[in-house]
Amino acid sequence: MSIGEFLDMGGHGFYIWSSYGIALILVLIETFLVGRRRSKAKKELEQMEAEFGRADNQGMNG
Amino acid sequence: MSATRRIPWMKYASASSFYPLANRLAPLFMGLAIVLAVVGLYMGFFVAPVDYQQGNSYRIMFLHVPAAWMSMFIYLLLAMYAIISLVWRVKMADIMAYSLAPTGAMFTFVALVTGALWGRPTWGTYWVWDARLTSELLLLFLYLGYMGLYSAIPDRQRASRAASFLAIVGVVNVPIIYFSVVWWNTLHQGASITFSGGTSMTSVMFTSLLLMTFACWAYTIAVVLRRAQAVILERKKVALWASQISKK
Amino acid sequence: MKPRSKRFVLIGTIIVAFGLAVMLVLNAFQENLVFFHTPTEVKERTVAYDRQIRIGGLVEKGTFKREEETTTVTFNVTDGDSSILVSYTGILPDLFREGQGIVAEGKLLTSGVFVASHVFAKHDETYMPPEAAEALKRVEEKAEAENSVQNLMKSVEKGE
Numbered sequence: 001m002s003i004g005e006f007l008d009m010g011g012h013g014f015y016i017w018s019s020y021g022i023a024l025i026l027v028l029i030e031t032f033l034v035g036r037r038r039s040k041a042k043k044e045l046e047q048m049e050a051e052f053g054r055a056d057n058q059g060m061n062g
Numbered sequence: 063m064s065a066t067r068r069i070p071w072m073k074y075a076s077a078s079s080f081y082p083l084a085n086r087l088a089p090l091f092m093g094l095a096i097v098l099a100v101v102g103l104y105m106g107f108f109v110a111p112v113d114y115q116q117g118n119s120y121r122i123m124f125l126h127v128p129a130a131w132m133s134m135f136i137y138l139l140l141a142m143y144a145i146i147s148l149v150w151r152v153k154m155a156d157i158m159a160y161s162l163a164p165t166g167a168m169f170t171f172v173a174l175v176t177g178a179l180w181g182r183p184t185w186g187t188y189w190v191w192d193a194r195l196t197s198e199l200l201l202l203f204l205y206l207g208y209m210g211l212y213s214a215i216p217d218r219q220r221a222s223r224a225a226s227f228l229a230i231v232g233v234v235n236v237p238i239i240y241f242s243v244v245w246w247n248t249l250h251q252g253a254s255i256t257f258s259g260g261t262s263m264t265s266v267m268f269t270s271l272l273l274m275t276f277a278c279w280a281y282t283i284a285v286v287l288r289r290a291q292a293v294i295l296e297r298k299k300v301a302l303w304a305s306q307i308s309k310k
Numbered sequence: 311m312k313p314r315s316k317r318f319v320l321i322g323t324i325i326v327a328f329g330l331a332v333m334l335v336l337n338a339f340q341e342n343l344v345f346f347h348t349p350t351e352v353k354e355r356t357v358a359y360d361r362q363i364r365i366g367g368l369v370e371k372g373t374f375k376r377e378e379e380t381t382t383v384t385f386n387v388t389d390g391d392s393s394i395l396v397s398y399t400g401i402l403p404d405l406f407r408e409g410q411g412i413v414a415e416g417k418l419l420t421s422g423v424f425v426a427s428h429v430f431a432k433h434d435e436t437y438m439p440p441e442a443a444e445a446l447k448r449v450e451e452k453a454e455a456e457n458s459v460q461n462l463m464k465s466v467e468k469g470e
Contacts, residue, residue, distance in 0.1 A: 010112070012119035012183050019122045019176040023129070026168055027281065031092075034288045041295035048299060052306050111439030115405060120437055149318045185430045186403030192345040230325060234332050246343045247366060249413055254435040262436040 077294045080154060084287040091287070095280035102273030110267045122180040123267075128275040130173035132282060133201055134236050136166035140208070141233040144226035156222050157297075159229065160212060161289040165282050167205035174198060185249060193242035194250035197235055204232040218297075346413045348389040359420050365394060366413040366432065374408050387414060387424070394418075398426040405431035 009016050106124040113120040143159035146152050177195070178188040189195065208225050215221035243252045254262050255271075263271070311319075336343065346366035370386035370393055377383070381400060385408075386393040396414050406412060406429065416426035438446075 009118040009121070012117065015119055015179040015183050016121055019125055019179045022175055023125055023172045026172060030165065030168055030285060034285055034292065038288055038292035038295065041292050041299065045295050045299045045302070048302055052302060111441075113437050114440040114443030115433060116437075123437070145321060148321060149314055151314075184403065184405055184433050186401075186406075187428070187430055190345070190430065193343050230321060231328050233325070234329050238332075238336070246340075247345050247347075249345055249430055249432055251433055251435045254437065264438050264442065267437050 077154060077157070077298075081291060081294060084291050088284045088287040088291075091280045091284035095277050095284060098273050098277035098280060102270050102277055105266060105273065106270035110270050111264065116184055119180060119183045122176050124270050124274045126173060126176040126180055127271055128278045129169045129176060130198070131275060132278045133166060133170035133173050133198070134239060136162050136169060136282065137201060137204070137229075137236055138233065140166060141229050144229040148223065148226050148230070156226070157290050157293050158286070159226065160222075161286045161293055162282075163205055163209050163212075164289070165285055167202060167209065169278070169282075170198065170202040170205060174202065190249050192248040192250060193246045194239065194248045197239040197242055200235055201239060204229070204235060207232075349387055349392045349394045350389055352394060352418065353392050360417050362415070362417060364413055364415045365396075365418075365424060366411070367393070369406070369408050369410050369412055371408045387412065394424050395422065396424045396426050396429075398429050400427075400429070402429055403431040405433055 007013050007017070102124065106121055110121070112118055140159050140162045143155045143162070146155035147159060174195075177198075181190075182188050208229050211228055212221050212225040215224060242248060243250055255268070346364040349365060349367055352363075352365055365387055367387040367389040370388045373384075373386040373393075375384050382397060383399075383402065384395060384397045387396050388394075396416075398414065398416075411432040411434065413430045413432055414424060414426040415428040415430070416424055418424050
């Protein structure tokens with residue numbers, strides 16, 4: 001089986017690869033956005049704590 | 063003091079013990095998701111044979127079916143957390159419900175899009191208004207409604223209550239999605255895998271499908287834990303801000 | 311009652327009441343939730359002619375005909391009890407073949423012919439490799455052949 005044949009998927013390549021492609025893109029975007037949201041919140045909280053003094057924050061490191 | 067009389071499991075319902083636990087679990091489950099997806103896709107594309115009727119296009123199933131299952135499982139989980147949050151006023155339950163919603167909406171969207179892309183070559187149409195497709199679309203609107211309501215109301219406690227209530231009422235839609243193919247004539251075919259234990263599928267196809275389902279579960283756990291952490295930090299920030307304001 | 315049990319009862323009642331309401335509504339709209347009608351339903355209920363409806367069933371074996379020099383095809387859709395002649399002009403889905411389940415959207419003419427504007431293929435929930443389908447077919451054919459041989463023997467024994 002050649003690569004071209006594999007990608008063609010018996011004429012259904014467009015449907016199969018766009019399905020998996022869209023899902024992969026969405027998963028990557030979600031992972032990125034969640035990671036960014038978390039690190040942004042962490043940074044801002046740390047800044048505030050540096051300014052106002054620490055609140056009850058046991059185990060929140062990492 | 064009431065704090066000393068707490069049952070031990072309540073300890074895990076608190077944000078300060080959840081956070082370090084999530085730190086350890088999230089990378090673990092993300093790694094697991096990647097491994098499971100790679101093995102599942104390898105089996106689905108290189109080991110599983112072509113289908114006698116559909117040829118290769120059925121391989122969309124390895125993504126479509128797990129996504130559709132996740133869309134329903136996550137909604138049930140969200141509704142369960144919404145009940146706990148409304149009845150017992152457990153803050154962590156509200157954070158979990160809130161963190162599950164975007165991922166659930168994402169899987170619902172993936173199920174709808176992959177379904178359309180599978181429907182075109184097999185049925186001859188991207189979309190029909192049959193009971194299965196329509197109720198799955200309604201599920202997407204329920205997720206979006208929950209998220210929209212939550213962010214539309216400025217007071218967080220009221221937002222949480224209104225959104226939780228919507229989520230709980232909407233749970234009626236889940237059995238409708240699942241049983242629609244049994245209750246009514248639909249273009250969508252019946253279930254290949256049933257609770258009564260039967261599968262009408264070659265075993266290697268079934269194995270690929272299971273691996274992909276576990277991969278989706280692991281991904282969901284990882285990304286929801288991370289989002290819940292972000293929400294905890296954000297709320298802590300707001301609380302700290304408020305306490306500073308009141309001091310002044 | 312504690313406030314938390316009160317809330318629990320309240321939410322439980324709301325879910326049950328709402329669930330019942332939805333069930334009643336769905337029951338009332340049963341007709342509209344059905345995606346297609348079977349040929350028997352169409353015949354028995356003398357469905358309105360010239361109205362857009364959908365019919366579903368299997369493409370009856372040996373009835374598929376292609377009109378010469380056009381893309382118009384005719385075939386019978388059957389549910390085992392009764393069948394309807396369908397005429398369709400256009401491209402058929404890949405899965406379309408005799409014996410396959412399909413749904414046709416269109417109008418029933420007073421002549422009894424169903425003129426379809428769309429034909430959808432309905433695929434079943436079984437997935438297997440072609441070799442397995444082939445083997446299954448052979449087993450069925452063998453059983454059929456054995457049956458007919460047995461019937462022949464019986465009729466010979468009876469002296470027919």
